[in-house]
Amino acid sequence: MAQDILKMEGITKIYPNGVMANKDVDFSVREGEIHALMGENGAGKSTLMKILFGLEEYDGGSIFYQGKKLDKAGSAEMIELGIGMVHQHFMLVDSLRVYENVILGMEPVKGMVIDSAAAVSQVSEIGRKYNLQVDPMAKVGNLSVGLKQKVELLKVLIRGAKLLILDEPTAVLTPQETDELFEQLLLLKKSNHTIIFISHKIREVMRICDRVTILRGGRSVETIEVKDATEEEISRRMVGRDVVLQLDKKPAEFKQTVLSVKNLNYSNQFGKPMLRNVNFELRSGQILGVAGVEGNGQNELAETIFGLTQGATGEVLVNGTNMLGKCIRSIRDQGLSYIPEDRMTLGVAKDGAIWENLIPDRVDSPNLKNRGFLSHKKITALSDELIEEFNIRCRNKNQTLAMLSGGNMQKVVVAREFSAAPDILIANQPTRGIDVGANEFIWKKILEKRDEGNAVMLVSADLNEVMVLSDSILVMCEGEVVAYFEDSSKVTEEELGLYMLGLKKQGVREVG
Amino acid sequence: MGNFDLLAFAFSIIRVMTPLLFASMACMIFSKGGVDSIATEGIMLFCSLAAPLGSWMFGNCWAGLLFGIAVGILLTCVFGYVTLFLKTEPVLAGIALNVLASGATIFIVYCLTGEKASTQSIASSTLPIVDIPVLEKIPVLGDILSGHNILTYLSLLSVLVLSFFLFKTKSGLRMRTVGENPDAAESVGLSIIKYKYMTLIIAGTLIGMGGAFMSMGYVSFFSKNMVAGRGFIGIAAESMGHGMPGGILLSTLLFSVADALAIQLQVMGLPPELMQLMPYLVTIVAIAVYSYQREKKRLQHA
Numbered sequence: 001m002a003q004d005i006l007k008m009e010g011i012t013k014i015y016p017n018g019v020m021a022n023k024d025v026d027f028s029v030r031e032g033e034i035h036a037l038m039g040e041n042g043a044g045k046s047t048l049m050k051i052l053f054g055l056e057e058y059d060g061g062s063i064f065y066q067g068k069k070l071d072k073a074g075s076a077e078m079i080e081l082g083i084g085m086v087h088q089h090f091m092l093v094d095s096l097r098v099y100e101n102v103i104l105g106m107e108p109v110k111g112m113v114i115d116s117a118a119a120v121s122q123v124s125e126i127g128r129k130y131n132l133q134v135d136p137m138a139k140v141g142n143l144s145v146g147l148k149q150k151v152e153l154l155k156v157l158i159r160g161a162k163l164l165i166l167d168e169p170t171a172v173l174t175p176q177e178t179d180e181l182f183e184q185l186l187l188l189k190k191s192n193h194t195i196i197f198i199s200h201k202i203r204e205v206m207r208i209c210d211r212v213t214i215l216r217g218g219r220s221v222e223t224i225e226v227k228d229a230t231e232e233e234i235s236r237r238m239v240g241r242d243v244v245l246q247l248d249k250k251p252a253e254f255k256q257t258v259l260s261v262k263n264l265n266y267s268n269q270f271g272k273p274m275l276r277n278v279n280f281e282l283r284s285g286q287i288l289g290v291a292g293v294e295g296n297g298q299n300e301l302a303e304t305i306f307g308l309t310q311g312a313t314g315e316v317l318v319n320g321t322n323m324l325g326k327c328i329r330s331i332r333d334q335g336l337s338y339i340p341e342d343r344m345t346l347g348v349a350k351d352g353a354i355w356e357n358l359i360p361d362r363v364d365s366p367n368l369k370n371r372g373f374l375s376h377k378k379i380t381a382l383s384d385e386l387i388e389e390f391n392i393r394c395r396n397k398n399q400t401l402a403m404l405s406g407g408n409m410q411k412v413v414v415a416r417e418f419s420a421a422p423d424i425l426i427a428n429q430p431t432r433g434i435d436v437g438a439n440e441f442i443w444k445k446i447l448e449k450r451d452e453g454n455a456v457m458l459v460s461a462d463l464n465e466v467m468v469l470s471d472s473i474l475v476m477c478e479g480e481v482v483a484y485f486e487d488s489s490k491v492t493e494e495e496l497g498l499y500m501l502g503l504k505k506q507g508v509r510e511v512g
Numbered sequence: 513m514g515n516f517d518l519l520a521f522a523f524s525i526i527r528v529m530t531p532l533l534f535a536s537m538a539c540m541i542f543s544k545g546g547v548d549s550i551a552t553e554g555i556m557l558f559c560s561l562a563a564p565l566g567s568w569m570f571g572n573c574w575a576g577l578l579f580g581i582a583v584g585i586l587l588t589c590v591f592g593y594v595t596l597f598l599k600t601e602p603v604l605a606g607i608a609l610n611v612l613a614s615g616a617t618i619f620i621v622y623c624l625t626g627e628k629a630s631t632q633s634i635a636s637s638t639l640p641i642v643d644i645p646v647l648e649k650i651p652v653l654g655d656i657l658s659g660h661n662i663l664t665y666l667s668l669l670s671v672l673v674l675s676f677f678l679f680k681t682k683s684g685l686r687m688r689t690v691g692e693n694p695d696a697a698e699s700v701g702l703s704i705i706k707y708k709y710m711t712l713i714i715a716g717t718l719i720g721m722g723g724a725f726m727s728m729g730y731v732s733f734f735s736k737n738m739v740a741g742r743g744f745i746g747i748a749a750e751s752m753g754h755g756m757p758g759g760i761l762l763s764t765l766l767f768s769v770a771d772a773l774a775i776q777l778q779v780m781g782l783p784p785e786l787m788q789l790m791p792y793l794v795t796i797v798a799i800a801v802y803s804y805q806r807e808k809k810r811l812q813h814a
Contacts, residue, residue, distance in 0.1 A: 076701030076702075079700065085699070087695075087699060091696040091698070091700075093688070093693045094692070095692060096689070096692075100685060101696070104685065104697070104702070105686070105702050107682040107685065112680075112681055113680045113681065114680060114682050155699075155700065
């Protein structure tokens with residue numbers, strides 16, 4: 001059996017605001033394995049890795065690397081020791097070239113000048129060695145997400161890292177890019193690198209990891225061999241109870257068309273066309289999933305339908321009336337409701353109280369008023385009811401929103417938008433960055449809406465979510481609808497991936 | 513109406529460009545290193561007072577220049593400390609510093625001399641004029657380019673030196689990384705603080721030389737509000753030049769032509785009020801350009 005390369009014992013971390021992020025966490029990794037670190041949001045995965053990489057100080061416990069105890073050191077020392085981290089958000093400088101990003105901090109010099117020829121050849125050599133092909137001269141800002149990730153891996157490998165920490169590396173990748181990454185990781189494993197793989201996605205962990213350590217509520221729950229475990233088992237340990245991963249979905253009953261988008265075109269403020277001639281119909285009783293690699297117009301489509309963009313041309317017919325260019329109030333009055341992509345900018349006022357965030361779309365409603373003035377009593381009744389129904393975990397309705405966890409903040413948005421009783425719900429990344437429990441809850445609520453005979457348009461970068469929830473699927477690539485599947489059960493993730501990357505495209509008739 | 517002398521006019525463009533170029537090069541360094549440049553104006557005014565005071569105290573013009581530079585570095589570091597480490601809103605700290613400068617400089621002058629308008633009553637010297645050996649003999653070119661103040665040549669040299677520093681050396685690469693994405697620098701173990709302070713010190717030096725030129729270049733005294741918007745023009749020139757040294761040099765030249773033209777028009781008999789109007793007019797344009805670029809950047813990041 002291989003040696004432990006890393007051992008973290010009894011790690012405890014308390015943030016200055018009193019939040020205990022890690023409590024007595026034990027975590028050990030064997031040399032040459034791919035070890036998954038799993039847990040819900042806020043379970044303490046990122047904190048633990050930041051501690052290991054020297055980005056956060058810790059209040060208790062000890063860390064052993066290659067048998068030696070590490071004193072509290074910074075990330076520069078960790079890099080020296082052969083620990084490298086690929087962060088979830090890329091740590092790259094867009095205006096610089098690939099080779100400049102890779103050699104940053106260890107630039108080869110000739111006299112006073114950076115020896116760029118030597119740098120380029122170093123970068124290509126390490127790229128060849130680990131099969132990470134990226135043009136060293138390309139500007140990083142022009143690269144795709146998958147390529148940027150390769151640059152991050154190069155950055156870590158060129159520094160001679162033997163232990164790699166990957167923080168949710170697949171969150172932004174298409175299925176094809178994920179496959180490629182996994183091949184590279186297996187190649188690294190073969191050359192005796194050790195990898196810590198942080199992920200939410202149980203299936204990926206099952207695919208490439210040897211062991212998995214599960215964190216819950218800041219504590220380490222258990223470390224298990226992946227080959228002895230099942231998906232259900234792992235998810236139960238993460239959440240502490242059974243979670244429905246496969247929703248049991250009633251068969252869909254499509255009724256009349258409620259939203260029809262015709263020849264929709266839109267260019268953003270920099271003149272870049274984001275929507276090109278988009279046509280589709282949404283019927284009541286239908287969940288229409290919009291899939292695509294992020295940045296291919298899905299967000300713009302959702303925002304344009306809801307009146308959040310300016311200058312789009314075409315038609316957005318809601319029950320036969322063109323609502324394009326109308327104000328959001330009148331769009332809402334037509335029975336539309338919207339869960340925005342980024343809850344922090346468009347979804348909530350984070351310094352406001354929970355109750356203030358539950359009512360802004362209905363302050364004109366007589367249901368909240370008493371002789372023309374807002375009635376505190378009525379608002380309290382409504383807020384308490386919504387907090388109860390949507391299971392928002394908080395002290396009371398007066399708590400500031402910023403104090404809530406991401407999942408509970410999203411539940412506030414969902415509570416507001418669902419309780420507006422929409423006929424058409426546009427859900428733009430409704431479960432991004434929230435934990436499994438809240439995720440499951442929101443999925444159930446969306447299905448409930450559909451079963452009540454309402455129409456749902458679901459935009460999501462999480463292909464699994466699109467596959468599980470949608471009745472029909474539409475795929476976007478570079479602002480165009482490149483594929484439409486009336487019955488989502490007749491298409492596989494791999495096939496969707498080909499359309500998302502623009503490798504395949506349906507003809508005009510099929511798209512409809 | 514006086515006679516229009518083309519050579520003298522061209523010469524005066526180079527002359528008035530000096531403080532503007534220092535200011536815009538300082539703004540370039542600020543922007544590359546990720547520090548807000550809004551306080552350039554006020555710091556430059558402080559420096560233009562510090563330089564002749566230093567020259568008077570130590571009885572030496574070089575000591576005066578160094579004193580001006582020292583004050584420039586000190587104040588940029590103070591500004592950097594409150595905005596980067598204490599997280600004060602940069603516009604707020606910048607306005608505070610700019611307003612403070614116009615009042616505090618007059619106050620200091622009054623305390624030292626009993627006058628409020630200038631430091632003419634204390635003895636201070638100017639920095640030397642340099643004739644370029646071969647160049648001065650060439651007709652036309654020699655007339656325009658030779659015989660300027662030493663700081664004028666330093667300002668032109670700084671464009672070359674800073675381009676080399678930013679784009680060829682490893683410190684330059686690291687400084688640009690810290691300015692554009694501090695997380696990227698931290699991820700490879702670079703010290704953000706070190707490169708932020710490097711930014712502040714280089715910018716402070718440039719501002720110090722710009723300020724010293726105002727009060728030690730052609731006159732040997734400080735007079736109130738003598739920087740008159742040049743710091744703001746530096747910000748605008750940096751934006752107009754899209755942050756690239758060559759572009760910034762060209763846009764600075766454009767502002768200098770406007771400035772020299774105003775002086776020329778006054779010489780030719782147009783009312784002096786027009787000339788007094790010029791810096792403020794250009795400042796308005798400059799700040800408008802700055803806000804526009806800032807907004808554009810913000811939208812791009814959103």
